[in-house]
Amino acid sequence: MDTVVYFDIAGRAEPIRQMYKHAKVEFIDKRIQKEDWAAEQKAGIEDGSLPYGQVPTVHFAAEDEWIAQSRSILQLVGERLGLAPKEPREVRRAMQLLDAAADVGMKAYMSMTMGGWYC
Numbered sequence: 001m002d003t004v005v006y007f008d009i010a011g012r013a014e015p016i017r018q019m020y021k022h023a024k025v026e027f028i029d030k031r032i033q034k035e036d037w038a039a040e041q042k043a044g045i046e047d048g049s050l051p052y053g054q055v056p057t058v059h060f061a062a063e064d065e066w067i068a069q070s071r072s073i074l075q076l077v078g079e080r081l082g083l084a085p086k087e088p089r090e091v092r093r094a095m096q097l098l099d100a101a102a103d104v105g106m107k108a109y110m111s112m113t114m115g116g117w118y119c
C-alpha cells in the first residue's frame with residue numbers, strides 16, 4: 001500500500017489524498033505532528049523518505065520508491081491511479097491547472113508574509 005506523508009493539515013497533501021480517495025484506493029495517511037517534525041525530518045533525510053527534507057512525500061509500495069515535490073507527486077499518482085489524462089490537449093490543460101493552483105498558493109502565502117508583494 002502506498003504512503004502519503006505530510007503534516008496533520010490539508011496543505012499540499014490534500015489533493016494527493018483526495019486522488020487516492022477518489023480512485024477508492026487505500027493508502028497510509030501518515031501525518032507528522034509539529035513536535036515530531038525535527039526528528040522525522042532528520043530520519044527522513046537519512047533513510048531517503050524525505051529526499052529534500054520536506055513534505056509531502058509518497059512511497060510507491062510496488063517499486064519501494066519515495067517521490068517528493070507535490071506537483072510531480074500529483075502527476076505520478078494521477079498516472080498510477082488512472083486519473084491522469086492521456087490525450088495531449090487534456091494533458092496540457094491539466095499541466096496549466098497544476099501551475100495555476102501553485103500560483104494561487106504562492107500568492108496567498110506572499111500576501112500573508114510580504115504584504116501582497118509578489119513577482
Ligand SMILES: N[C@@H](CCC(=O)N[C@@H](CS)C(=O)NCC(=O)O)C(=O)O
Nearest residue numbers: 011012053054055056068069070071
Ligand atoms: N516544492 C515543494 C515544497 C514543499 C514544502 O515547502 N513543504 C513544506 C510544508 S508545505 C515543508 O516541508 N516545510 C518544512 C521544512 O521545510 O522544514 C513541494 O511542492 O512539495
